[in-house]
Amino acid sequence: MDDPFLHLASLSSYIAQQFVQFIEDLICRDLLGWSEYLVDFGGLLVNFTTVPEACSFPSRVSDTGTSFRFHGRRSSYVNDNLPVNSFLEIVRSNQSYGGFRLIFEGLMLPVYGLRFTWKLTLASWRCFVSHIRCALVQVQSVISRVRTTLRGSSDDIGWLQQAPEMAPVVDGSARFRELLQGIRNGQHTLPDSFVYLLIPGFFSNHGPLYFVSTKKFFSKMGLTCHIAKIHSEASVEQNAWELKQCIEELHWGSGKHVMLLGHSKGGVDAAAALSKYWHDLKDKVAGLAFVQSPYGGIPVASDILRDGQIADKETRRIMEFLLCKLIKGDIRALEDLTYEKRKEFLKNHKLPDDIPLISFHSEASIALNVIATMSHIAHAELPWLPLPGFGDDESENVIQAGCKVPVIVPVSAALALCALHLQLRYGEKSDGLVTCRDAEVPGSVVVKPDIKLDHAWMVYSSWRKDPNEPDASEMCEALLTMLVELGMKRKEVLC
Structure with a gap:
């Protein structure tokens, strides 16, 4: 019986030989596979030429398919008696080179x-x-977003006053107080030679009493007054086009010039209509009064929609849902009030110089008693309900209860909190939404009332009226009267 260790040793030796032979064949194949390679061995020139078929050399090298041809050449130092069987030396040298x-x-x-x-x-x-x-x-990136969020609109508020190309403003508060005092004493000098167009602002479609009291006040004096029918949540460009058509219709129907009074975004829309379509409106519009309008921009809109701050994309999605889905408005209505959009628009569209302008802005009160102030924004009509009466007649025992109930909303309280926020964060005085510096239109006459009024006071009457203080209708009449005076003075200067 054979020893298994001898078989194992033989098998190991065989595998080692096969591995060595495989390596040598691989090296020789790489070495002899070169085309037209010449080797000079002591004067003997060897030419390796690859042939398509295998040669008949009886060695492992013959499997490479390479033949050898010897070309003799003479030299001054080479002996003529060269060995003929140099091929074996070449193979040995190649094998030794492969091993090395x-x-x-x-x-x-x-x-x-x-x-x-x-x-x-x-x-x-x-x-x-x-x-x-x-x-x-x-x-x-996080640090940059935090800085952008904390800085907010600090660099943008009041940019109109810092721009060198903007015209200066003139203070007309004293004359406004004189006219307002005369109106309260019964001196109404507003002429009926104009058509007065009141332009509502943001969210006016959701407040049915927006400018209603002012319109009734003007109608009682025999003046032609209208409220512009625009979509308050539409973009500035869309409302500018609709206002252009409205002004042309009023002028064509009455033959009178139109006096414009725009509140909040309504003033911005009216200014856009004049700046873009002044060629068509210059013979139809007599003046424009801005009432708490964010002509330079509004910090609240910029802080909500500013890119590069914390949760900017999420905030934009929420505002798009509120404005586009719930209110059925346009997100551009809020974007057009940001500082970035206002700078871009005013750079391309400037107000004409030959039209009288008035800028009215106020400061909201942040006292604690303002929280108890309520604003009357709408009427809710109750359905018919039979209620018992207290008369002797049986016909009086049933009373129809279909009546209007006032809708009261704490708008003043919300604006007071917003004004406090703007004052603490930016150190700016505001009416709760628009800062005083952003409401001053370049080249206009600025009016500053001596009482504190929030942003909604001019369009919504307070539930608790103070008879000793002027109301919104009287202030609007004073502003338009002052605007008429400015137009007459401008005509006198031109004449």
């Missing part, structure tokens, strides 16, 4: 391992540095 190459590559394995380890280390380090850079970029 194998040994050299074997010795180079640690070097290759070190090179691979170095490359792996470099790749790991680069990956680590890349992750560190990404983390730094994210941290810098």
